[in-house]
Amino acid sequence: MKILVIDDQATVRKAMCIVLRKLGFSDITEADSGNRAMACLDKKQFDLVISDMHMPAPDSGGPAKSGLDVLQYVKTHPRLKDTPFLMVTTDAEMKTIVQAMQRGVNGYIVKPFTEASVKEKLDMLGFLANAAA
Template sequence: MRVLVVDDMPLMRHVLTNMLRKLDFKHVDEATNGEQALKMLKKKRYNLVLTDLHMPKISGKDLFLSIRANEKWNDIAVIVVSCEDQKEVVTDLIKAKVDGFIVKPFNFATLQKQLDLVFKEDQKATHS
């Protein structure tokens, strides 16, 4: 399974990447913003994108909407990882069918739980 971690903060990318590797995700790439992530999505096939919301150039929300709008990518699971606390923003993402939402700061167990939920739902959809 290929994972793309998108965050403009190097420390957050490092933390997420290390947590994912501890969860046995072996193919983890990093992007510093939504613009770089879109370029990488055009070159490689990813199963999961973990993205921050507030980034320069292309925001995480715009990245997510671009993924959902592209037929080739709309089966990619997207989890937003953000310190966003505005209810409307979170509600809009849920309405747009974001697969998961993790509020910063978070711990290993929170990430693991979100991934379990996302991929459990994914398995239900493919088996029904």
């Protein structure tokens, strides 16, 4: 199972990868911006995308791509549209959650996350039985 983890904060990305490895996942790709994530998605098919919602512009300049931009890209791309997408953010306001749900997000994890909260969302999506695949 191939997972793409997107977050501009390296410590958060690494923490998510540690949790995913503890849960049995090993094929994990990291991206530090929405822009880099979209480049990864163009090159490789992923079984799951886990993305931070709010990310600043990349060092290379150009307009920043937020987690919502990546979500929209995935859900409107013919090859990617069925890829499950989990949004991770510190923003737990109902308005934000509804906005992500309306755009097709499959689940929502609030930071700071725990192994249990990630496990719950992956189990909800049916991924824990497939961790070793």
